[in-house]
Amino acid sequence: MPPFHLIDPTRLAVELAYTLIVVFLCFTIYYKTREIFDLTKHEGIKYFRITFLFFGLAYISRFISVLLKLMVVTFDIYFPIHIFGIFPLVFIGYFSTMAILSLTYSILWKKLHIKHTFLLFNVIAVLISGIAFFSRSPSILILAQAVLLIFTSIIIAHYIFSNSRKISRLYILYILFFLFWIVNLIALGPRRLLPFEIQTVFQVISIAVIGIIYYKVAKWT
Amino acid sequence: MKRKRDRLEVIYDILKIIRHYNNSIKPTPLLRYSNLSSQSFSEYLSELLKKGFIKEIIDENGRKFFTLTDKGFEYLEKYKLIIGFINEFEL
Numbered sequence: 001m002p003p004f005h006l007i008d009p010t011r012l013a014v015e016l017a018y019t020l021i022v023v024f025l026c027f028t029i030y031y032k033t034r035e036i037f038d039l040t041k042h043e044g045i046k047y048f049r050i051t052f053l054f055f056g057l058a059y060i061s062r063f064i065s066v067l068l069k070l071m072v073v074t075f076d077i078y079f080p081i082h083i084f085g086i087f088p089l090v091f092i093g094y095f096s097t098m099a100i101l102s103l104t105y106s107i108l109w110k111k112l113h114i115k116h117t118f119l120l121f122n123v124i125a126v127l128i129s130g131i132a133f134f135s136r137s138p139s140i141l142i143l144a145q146a147v148l149l150i151f152t153s154i155i156i157a158h159y160i161f162s163n164s165r166k167i168s169r170l171y172i173l174y175i176l177f178f179l180f181w182i183v184n185l186i187a188l189g190p191r192r193l194l195p196f197e198i199q200t201v202f203q204v205i206s207i208a209v210i211g212i213i214y215y216k217v218a219k220w221t
Numbered sequence: 222m223k224r225k226r227d228r229l230e231v232i233y234d235i236l237k238i239i240r241h242y243n244n245s246i247k248p249t250p251l252l253r254y255s256n257l258s259s260q261s262f263s264e265y266l267s268e269l270l271k272k273g274f275i276k277e278i279i280d281e282n283g284r285k286f287f288t289l290t291d292k293g294f295e296y297l298e299k300y301k302l303i304i305g306f307i308n309e310f311e312l
Contacts, residue, residue, distance in 0.1 A: 036303050039296050040229055041272075044312025106312055170311055220306035 011196055012070060018203045019063040025207075025214045026056035032221040047106035047117075054099035055181075061091035065138075065188055086136050089188070093129035093141050096181060097148065101125070103174060104152040108159055124148075138188040145185060149178045173209060180206035229307075231257065231265060233300045236274060236293050245278070245286045269293075 029052040037045045065088035101121040105112065114120060128148070132141040153175055160171050183202045186194060194202070226234070238254045239246050252262045266287075269275045274293040278286045289297075306312075 033306075036299065036306060039292070039299060040303055042229065042303075042307065042312065044307065044310075048310055048312055106310070109312075168311065170309075216309050217306070220302045220309060 012067075014196075014200055014203070015063060015066055018207065019059055021207055022059045022210055023056045025210045026052040026059065029214055029217050030056065032217055036221060043109045044106045047102040047109065051099045051103040051106065054095045054102060058092055058095035058099060058181075059184075061088045061095060062184060062188065064088040065092060069188075086133060089132045089136075089138060089141060090129045092185070092188075093132040093144070094125045096145060096185075097125035097128045098122070100145070100148055100152055100178065100181075103177075104156060107156055111159060138185065142182065142185045142188075146182055149182065153178060173212060176205075176209045177213070180209060229300075229303065231255070231261075232269065232274070233297065235265060235269065236289060236297050239275060239287055239289050239293070240297060244288050247284065247286055251287060 030049050033045060033049040036042075037049060068088065098121055101124060105114075105117060105121070109117075128141070128144050131144050132138075135141070156171060156174065160168060180202060183194070183199070184206070187199060235251070235255050238251060242250070248266075252259060255262060255265075257265065266275075270277065272292070273290055274296055275287050276290055278288055280286065
């Protein structure tokens with residue numbers, strides 16, 4: 001079996017550039033929406049903007065996880081990956097779950113009226129990162145996140161159809177955003193399921209999706 | 222039937238009325254023009270004072286007026302952008 005995730009400068013450069021661009025876009029969206037949130041204290045805006053804060057942090061954690069893996073294999077250094085490698089995974093689980101739930105709630109908050117929303121989201125996020133911690137397996141994390149994404153996508157779809165009976169462009173954008181996050185997680189798996197070239201194509205499209213969201217934000221802020 | 226105004230729209234209407242009356246209006250006409258029940262009006266007024274959108278001024282004869290702060294003017298200026306943003310992302 002060929003060695004997996006062997007570092008090569010191109011792959012590292014692509015991962016780094018991808019992370020930098022996505023994190024920059026996410027944090028800029030968070031920063032740019034600060035003023036309208038301060039003026040309105042609008043619940044939807046609050047959850048919309050923290051989505052991008054958490055996604056930014058999730059992407060940073062993901063990059064650290066990929067980097068650790070590549071370093072261990074390539075430089076043949078001793079690194080207790082079974083101990084330290086697990087922490088980025090736990091943070092990925094926590095931050096991305098918070099982001100997914102926040103984005104869903106930003107659309108549904110008028111209908112749902114959940115009490116102690118932030119606390120509830122934290123409990124779910126800690127549970128999912130707990131799964132990542134105890135299983136020590138990216139595959140289990142991918143599975144847990146996929147279940148969460150399917151569940152939240154169905155809820156959003158149900159809400160949108162009951163309101164307008166047509167698929168909005170925004171919904172497609174969010175679904176793509178969720179989908180590409182799962183593709184990003186697959187890169188953390190024990191085997192390379194996607195060839196590097198295909199993964200890079202997905203990353204480029206993923207940047208385009210976040211770029212469109214950024215453009216829509218910049219138009220109003 | 223007229224649709225119910227949402228919270229941000231009510232705030233916008235109140236601030237717009239104050240600005241329209243040379244940035245100084247007494248509570249009673251403000252209540253009348255804002256088209257709210259007195260209970261809702263009191264709640265909105267407290268919120269606007271607390272958030273620093275308006276301030277209360279009492280003149281030498283002891284009459285109370287409301288006036289916009291810089292933040293209040295900023296809200297009026299940005300209102301269309303805020304609503305555009307909320308509609309764009311269906312928030």
